[in-house]
Amino acid sequence: MRKVLIDTNIYSFAMKGDAGVVSTLRKIDLIAISSITIGELLSGFKGASREEKNRDELNTFLDSPRVVIHPIDEETAEFYASILTNLKSAGTPIPTNDIWIASVAFQYGYKLFSNDSHFRFIPGIVRLIG
Helix, strand or coil: CCCEEEEEEHHHHCCCHHHHHHHHHHHHCCCEEEHHHHHHHHHHHCCCCCCHHHHHHHHHHHHCCCCEECCCCHHHHEEEEEEEEHHHCCCCCCCCCHHHHHHHHHHHHCECCCCCCCHHHCCCCCCCCC
């Protein structure tokens, strides 16, 4: 079974109809999304002219039987602490939310589907690039 954790940009590209991203997602058996990604999406929707439509589309996506939502828990926090410490030691900081997203990928053994190049600074992360 192919399973991936999607980053915020992958959801956005898919909703815009990016052919490559949509094609890749159609081949995935299980699409995971973190509560951090959902928070980023909702904050982007907030106050926009299409907020209600965007929320409806997100809810439809989240209701798919192929989609699983992962909250942040104590185990995720352990991964977060390790990743952050390693990034600081290496002098390669990345956005905090992306460290949380990578933590979920490690915690559940997912490939991370993202177009953000800064994930390359996280040793051991397995990325699928859109």
